[in-house]
Amino acid sequence: MDYRGPYRVRTVEKPMPKILHPEDAIIRVTRTCICGSDLHLYHGMVPDTRVGSTFGHEFVGVVEEVGPLVQKLKVGDQVLVPFNIACGKCNFCKQGLFGNCHESNPMATAVGGIFGYSHTAGGYDGGQAEYVRVPYADVGPTVIPPDMDPDDAVLLTDVVPTGYQAAEMGGIKQGDTVVIFGAGPIGIMAARCAWFFGPSRVIIIDHVDYRLEFAKNYAYCEAYNFKDMEDPVVFLKKTTDWYGADVCIDCVGCEAEGNSLQTFSGKVTLMQAGTATALQWAINSVKKGGIVSIVGVYGPPFNLIPIGNVLNKGLTIRANQASVKRLLPRLIEHVQEGRLNPKGLITHRVPLEEVADAYRLFSSKLDNCIKTVLIPSAKA
Amino acid sequence: MKKQHHNYKDIPGWGMDADPENEPNYPMKNYTGDDHHRSDYQRSAPQPKDVEILMSNERPKMSAVFGNSVPPSGLSGMIRRYAFKHSEDRYRHWLPLIFADRVNMFEGVIDDLSRGYLPNMVAERGWKMEMKHNPKGFAVKIATVAAVGYAVYLILKKKK
Numbered sequence: 096m097d098y099r100g101p102y103r104v105r106t107v108e109k110p111m112p113k114i115l116h117p118e119d120a121i122i123r124v125t126r127t128c129i130c131g132s133d134l135h136l137y138h139g140m141v142p143d144t145r146v147g148s149t150f151g152h153e154f155v156g157v158v159e160e161v162g163p164l165v166q167k168l169k170v171g172d173q174v175l176v177p178f179n180i181a182c183g184k185c186n187f188c189k190q191g192l193f194g195n196c197h198e199s200n201p202m203a204t205a206v207g208g209i210f211g212y213s214h215t216a217g218g219y220d221g222g223q224a225e226y227v228r229v230p231y232a233d234v235g236p237t238v239i240p241p242d243m244d245p246d247d248a249v250l251l252t253d254v255v256p257t258g259y260q261a262a263e264m265g266g267i268k269q270g271d272t273v274v275i276f277g278a279g280p281i282g283i284m285a286a287r288c289a290w291f292f293g294p295s296r297v298i299i300i301d302h303v304d305y306r307l308e309f310a311k312n313y314a315y316c317e318a319y320n321f322k323d324m325e326d327p328v329v330f331l332k333k334t335t336d337w338y339g340a341d342v343c344i345d346c347v348g349c350e351a352e353g354n355s356l357q358t359f360s361g362k363v364t365l366m367q368a369g370t371a372t373a374l375q376w377a378i379n380s381v382k383k384g385g386i387v388s389i390v391g392v393y394g395p396p397f398n399l400i401p402i403g404n405v406l407n408k409g410l411t412i413r414a415n416q417a418s419v420k421r422l423l424p425r426l427i428e429h430v431q432e433g434r435l436n437p438k439g440l441i442t443h444r445v446p447l448e449e450v451a452d453a454y455r456l457f458s459s460k461l462d463n464c465i466k467t468v469l470i471p472s473a474k475a
Numbered sequence: 476m477k478k479q480h481h482n483y484k485d486i487p488g489w490g491m492d493a494d495p496e497n498e499p500n501y502p503m504k505n506y507t508g509d510d511h512h513r514s515d516y517q518r519s520a521p522q523p524k525d526v527e528i529l530m531s532n533e534r535p536k537m538s539a540v541f542g543n544s545v546p547p548s549g550l551s552g553m554i555r556r557y558a559f560k561h562s563e564d565r566y567r568h569w570l571p572l573i574f575a576d577r578v579n580m581f582e583g584v585i586d587d588l589s590r591g592y593l594p595n596m597v598a599e600r601g602w603k604m605e606m607k608h609n610p611k612g613f614a615v616k617i618a619t620v621a622a623v624g625y626a627v628y629l630i631l632k633k634k635k
Contacts, residue, residue, distance in 0.1 A: 100580030103599040116522040116540050139580075142572035143555065145545040146583035182539060184517055186509040198518060198539040201530045205563055208542070215572075218528070218542030230540040231519070269493055293490030295483060315486050365573065396569045425492070434488040455601025461608035 096223035096450045096469075098148045101139030102458075104451050109149070112220065112228040117164035120232035122176065126249040127154035127222045127447070129457050129467045130178075131279045132348070132392045136213060137454055140349060140369055140394060143202070143214040151469075152178035152210040153252045154222030155245055158236075167233045174236040175248040176229055177256075177419030180208035180217065183234035194416030199230065205395055207416070215395065223450060225471045237423055240431065247430050249468065250437035255426050257390050257417040258284025258346075259291075264388040264413040265342035267292035274331055274340040274380055275299045276373040278306040278318065280440050280466045281390060282346035286314035287435065294341075298334070300327060300376075302352055305463045313439060321353055331380040339382030347373035348391025349398070360399065368394030378404050389414035440466040447471040529559040551579035 097107040112121055133150050135141050158172045168174065181188050182198035187207075199208030200217035208230070211221015220227060229236060239248045258281050267273055271294040275286050278301035289297045297316040301307050307318035321327040332339060349369020352358065353376075361370035377387045378401050387410055405412060429435040442465045445453040453467050483489060509516070519539040526546040530537055547555045554575035561567040587594045597603075605613035 099583050099594065099599055103580075103594075103596070104601075105595075105599045115525070115543065116519070118519055118540075139576060142569050142576065143558075144576055145547075145551075146579045147545045149544070180540070182519055184519065186507075186512060186514075186516055187504075189509050189516070190504040190507050192504045197514075199541075201528060201534065201537040201541050202559075203531050203563055204533040208538070208540070214529070214542070214545075217538075218544055220542065220544045230522075263492075267493070269490055290483070290486045291488045291490070291492040293493040315483070394569075395563060396566065429488065451599050451601040452604045453601070455604040456608070459605060459609065461604055 096149050099146055104454055106448050106450055112226050114162045116230060117162040118231050119162040120158055120165055120168055120229045121160040122156040122227050122229050123159045124154045124156040124222050124225060124227055124471050126245050127151050127469045128249055129453060130253055134458050135349060135392055141213045145214060149220040149224050150211040151221030151223030152212055153249055155249045165232045168236060173239045175239050175252050177235045178209055178253045179416055180230055181234050182231050191418055191421045193418045193420040223469055244438055246438035246441055251426055254280050254284050255437050256419045256422040257281050259288040259422055259426060260417040261285040261344050261388050261390040262289040262292055265344055266386050267294050267342055269293035270295045271341035272296040272335055273342045275344045275346055276377055277301060277346035278310045283310045283314050285344050285346050286310055286316045303460055309465055327376055328379045340380055341382055342386050343377035343381040344388045345373045345377045345391045349393045367398050368396045371398040371400050374400050383408045386411045441468055443467040445469055529555055533562050549582050551575040551582055
């Protein structure tokens, strides 16, 4: 996969990746997904996204080669690779913040290294390819349990942990009402995972009917279209006895719809880092003293949000890139025990060669697309 | 108005990860005190630098590993080098980077043409999918863009 500029991608032959560091591995990719956050790159919203880059931070595959210092992996192992690149040794990794590693991205201090996610996230080629270089191979990559479907495994690299952590950061208590903004794959997974923490209501808000219908069935939640409401904040206040939700979760990020001022300043004129409509609604819909959890992706410069309301309502805002490695053991257990069905999100399987069509399908929400998996053709 | 999932306690896994102590600042990190050791930890050996890497001026040295894809080049590379003279706090960092990305897009087309390759914009934009799954909406989009383009053309022509 080769990025050529906003809304333009194609497949090209690139040189085989090499071991560049003794702790590297080369993985032959067998499944890779297009993530909702890849669309921010595809739409040209993330600074320092260079023409010629390969995207892709959700992938599984087979170990083809390992560097001399790699001890835990061997050639032939089937692995799932967390989207964040983590050294396992810095003070952030040592404290479980594997999404905030200090030794994987020289190009920005506000974000750790991420596969295929612009030079702002380290300039790594991503996994929407036949082969990919994986640094710190003893830290991130996890051998896929033999009984696990690779379609489940590939969603454990980002979607499931990010959705789960979104709910976890919400500090949900038994009986709580949780509102999730965004019925994309992450929002749907956050809604499903919220139940693990014992709420009595989970509500999801979006403007795409087929996704709301999917979310209702997949995540057992209430689903509402904000385009049917005069004011989503008033709607949510009313449905929570005019109190506000206990927890609001932003699973949309910088390309939200629903507020013309945000759209004009964030999408049309790029005066802010995308539109912060979902976050604005989350802050204004949560109860006083409530918690807002953010996993939607925003660009680095700044966004317009009602920070005064955060102060006056005494809100707690919690946000981070998912610490995939920390969460994997528990999530693998949930999948193996049948409590989570990640592959149920997959609606389209597309050969890697048709990556341009796959991006358009997902970006324009065509053919009831929820999650697209790309299948590279390289054989062992 | 208030709705609840009727038997929500029957949803597989309901409440099993609830943590009453997660209120509200339960640490997502396993605090060890290592923060106060700052950058005093055992680093991996540094990756050899084989291409130009632009480094944030908010850190003293390179991270142990880094991506080496698409080093800066051409006019966009010059703009990126300028951007990296400024910290991540400054507009002078991020706005030039966004501008460089747009310049880079044109450089990509020029590079294709210079190699005798005519980029297939229709295929690269995946318009086949729009035509297949959204023919009416796509036709409206194209007609709107064409109409706006023609209107701009007429206005500019009139001014001349």
